[in-house]
Amino acid sequence: MHKWILTWILPTLLYRSYFYIIFLVGAISLACNDMTPEQMATNANCSSPERHTRSYDYMEGGNVRVRRLFCRTQWYIKIDKRGKIKGVLERNSNYSILEIRTVAIGIVAIKGVASEYFLAMNKSGKLYGKKVCNEDCNFIEWIQENHYNTYASANWTHKGKEMYIALKQNGAPKRGQKTSKEDISSQFLPRPAP
Numbered sequence: 722m723h724k725w726i727l728t729w730i731l732p733t734l735l736y737r738s739y740f741y742i743i744f745l746v747g748a749i750s751l752a753c754n755d756m757t758p759e760q761m762a763t764n765a766n767c768s769s770p771e772r773h774t775r776s777y778d779y780m781e782g783g784n785v786r787v788r789r790l791f792c793r794t795q796w797y798i799k800i801d802k803r804g805k806i807k808g809v810l811e812r813n814s815n816y817s818i819l820e821i822r823t824v825a826i827g828i829v830a831i832k833g834v835a836s837e838y839f840l841a842m843n844k845s846g847k848l849y850g851k852k853v854c855n856e857d858c859n860f861i862e863w864i865q866e867n868h869y870n871t872y873a874s875a876n877w878t879h880k881g882k883e884m885y886i887a888l889k890q891n892g893a894p895k896r897g898q899k900t901s902k903e904d905i906s907s908q909f910l911p912r913p914a915p
């Protein structure tokens with residue numbers, strides 16, 4: 722009796738895991754679907770954390786959004802052609818058009834469309850532009866209760882506290898260590914672009 726159940730069930734299990742593998746491979750290749758081959762070769766980390774849980778988002782089809790990020794301090798984030806991050810007041814700047822890509826559930830990579838630099842934060846909480854994305858350019862996107870979004874480094878924290886992308890009142894980027902999700906400098910409204 723038991724033997725019969727086993728022989729009946731085993732092939733089904735194998736068949737399922739076969740599909741699961743196909744599904745995973747599909748998800749991983751989608752993660753990198755608009756990278757150049759060089760980027761893909763150098764950069765498995767764009768698609769790195771939680772590889773096994775991530776496939777879900779791609780299936781939703783919402784994996785890339787083109788947006789401008791408007792800070793509550795009234796600046797748009799801009800990544801200039803040298804990869805420098807700062808605020809810009811002008812609402813039509815090409816350098817503030819960003820591609821926000823879901824790389825894992827809740828985790829995004831943000832790339833300047835005109836500059837082709839990724840927005841990155843290093844261990845010291847410094848914002849900079851990175852040509853080839855690594856763990857510095859993974860951010861946790863949260864929608865706060867007031868409907869503004871925050872972006873915390875997915876890799877780095879400071880004394881156990883999250884470090885957020887933030888623009889000060891004068892438009893300069895704020896050091897990650899000095900940020901908090903309650904502060905308006907780290908709260909952003911994604912606006913459709915261009």
Ligand SMILES: *[C@@H]1O[C@H](CO)[C@@H](O)[C@H](O)[C@H]1NC(C)=O
Pocket residue numbers: 763764765766769855856
């Ligand atoms: C990707 O991340 C892993 C571990 O997180 C690391 O060992 C590897 O060197 C990284 N690869 C690149 C290309 O940054």
Ligand SMILES: *[C@@H]1O[C@H](CO)[C@@H](O)[C@H](O)[C@H]1NC(C)=O
Pocket residue numbers: 814815
């Ligand atoms: C923005 O890009 C468009 C199309 O590429 C170009 O025509 C325009 O001059 C650019 N504007 C600025 C301010 O760079």
Ligand SMILES: *[C@@H]1O[C@H](CO)[C@@H](O)[C@H](O)[C@H]1NC(C)=O
Pocket residue numbers: 843844845846847
């Ligand atoms: C982060 O970037 C700043 C400015 O480029 C640099 O001074 C600092 O050493 C960097 N920190 C790390 C840990 O790479």
Ligand SMILES: CC(=O)N[C@H]1CO[C@H](CO)[C@@H](O)[C@@H]1O
Pocket residue numbers: 856875876877
């Ligand atoms: C929390 C976390 O993912 N930390 C990683 C950040 O990046 C460094 C360098 O790649 C890793 O060593 C950490 O484990």
